[in-house]
Amino acid sequence: MLNIVVFCFLLTVYATIDDESDLMMVFLVHRHGDRTPTLSTIKYSPDPVTLVNLTKPYGYGQLTEKGKRRSYKLGEFIRKRYDNLLGDQYNSSNVYIRSTDFTRTKMTILTALAAVYPPGRKKWSDTIHWTPVPYTTVPVKYDFISINSSLPKYIAKLMPQMHKAATKALDVMFEGVNASLEAGVLLEEFLHYSSLIISGIDTEKVRIYSAHDYNVYAFQIVTRASPRQGVPKFASAYALELRRVKSTGQFLVLPVYLPQPDEELVYLEVKDCGKLCDYNMFVSLTKGDALDYDIWHEKCGFHEDFHVDTSE
Template sequence: MLPGLLLFVSAMGSLLGADSTAGRKLHYVTVLFRHGDRSPVKAYPTDPYQENAWPQGFGQLSREGMRQHLELGRFLRTRYRGFLNDSYVRHEISVRSTDYDRTLMSAEANLAGLYPPSDEQLFSPDLKWQPIPVHTVPKSEEKLLSFPLGDCPRYEELMNQTELTQEFLNVTAANKDIIALVKNQTGLNKTSVDTVWGVYDTLFCESRHNMTAPAWVTPSVMEKLRFLKDFGFRVVFGVYKQQEKSRLQGGMLLGEIVKNLSNAAVSTDKQRLKMMMLSAHDTTVAALQASLNVFNGRQPPYASCHMIELYMEENGSASVSMFYRNDSREDPYALQLPGCSMDCPLEDFIRITKLSISDDREQECRLPSGASNKEVIITLAASGCLLLFLVVVLFISIIRHREPPGGRGYRHVINQDGGEES
């Protein structure tokens, strides 16, 4: 009973803002959230609802998604009242998003709830909103918020090895009927354990927007697809060699967060940054939580929010607390970094997370020199055969062009124009 009570007190103290315990002051916060409700990213071939069925097309934030993030922004305003200024101050918050309409718009809706303009910030009497900058980089340059990154041969090898694990093979065998059903009903050429989640996503989006499902989509089918969808997230970031996968994926973001925590802990600037807000995707939240080893194995829902809070003690020491909000009807629940206390000393947080952060990702992404990569072997074999063929052709050509004593063999002949031909 006592541990549960302590957890409750800790969570409620943080929920109330900057003063969770006497002498312990909130100093810096990172919030990472998934975008809000959206239209499907794509439709399967036999889907009765193609892109023209959606007002703004595929992958776009819906009005419900806008409302979800307005609500989340208002929650953050309540949670961090007394820590963040009541009105927007550019030195206090930095906002970054992936370069997708739905994440950019989610950040903007969130900021509308976090910073409702005060009188002096109203620039139009009939508009209770103010523009706040949201930064991004082109999709081709995104290395911090979009996972899994597709530029890492070693990660691809780990994924191939994951599909040979007993767990993956067991799940495939146990779900072969539903995988075959999806292939037959959707018109897709290929389906597998780690790809049918896309069909679930499409059907889920349609159900949330009151679109009638095809007859083959029963509650039992949806439940099985939901299981495979969650398993797909685990496959991408865990199941096999999770920590190494984290070093090549979510550890990129974790490393940046740890660096910011370390810098914030020694900052005494009155105009210092107080909050880093990151607007991204379900895979981003899962990648970060997997690298922290706190991922619950389920797809992060719309507008779910992972909060990492840095506190300073009166004696100058720093500690880190984490919370996850995945249901707007419930208070966020505390996340405990394995191997550390609930309020984890910053030096311990840095030491433990270092195992999931790569110092040289480019080097770690290279395939081991002794790796028996099938594609490499095939390429080398094909190159060897081609080289052998060229050597044989060159050898035959030399033999044919050598004229032996006695004049037998090919000769140069003089054509009628006085030129040579062979």
């Protein structure tokens, strides 16, 4: 009985969010879909030959068929929730899309965009049932979001413990300044483009970043999302929604989390500010972790010859 009451209460809260506020912008960071093992991880398997054979149809660290299907479902979620901002057809004035320079993140966003802008909405061809939508990417050494199959039964049984351990590892890894170095530039971009919208300056209303688990997790940390959602699963997404209260004009920040496309959306809170956080309060709480791109580049000590192996 208590569960039913709580569920009904949450439905009321969520309906109030949609009914009493207008969505002005969404800033979404998602993880890529299910992939094959990377070459460097094969050596840790008790059966590397099997993993190598399973990887052959795709290559190392590439999306599997399941990963493509899950990526498409992610696109369906984005279309359903942000339909009013996306428009019937792609328009670069409305939507900004960026991917890290990894084939699995590029393929993920391309697959998701096939669902975001299906050909049935606006056709450019009677015979080609696909809508081309571009994304932006930069070389890894300049990119602030690029740094750093079925399981055997005995491993599957250990997954809950492994998930908890991995979450603790991420907490340790991104404690303090490290979270800012990992996601501070993302936060700076959210604050910049939010301020443009609040000032009435025309800019993209949807910003999507196709990235990795550590990007999704670190962005939660620097934006003070609570409770944290653990190690991001394949095709999970974390978004900040900039909203404006219809009756007062007040701007609010709402953090939302999609554990996976086939799971329910989770409404999070901003620590010390609540579920619907006043924008000015949000800025005050988080600006210490925001990082200008040039400062980030200098702090990380990246130089012209810096190189990251994108096969990993």
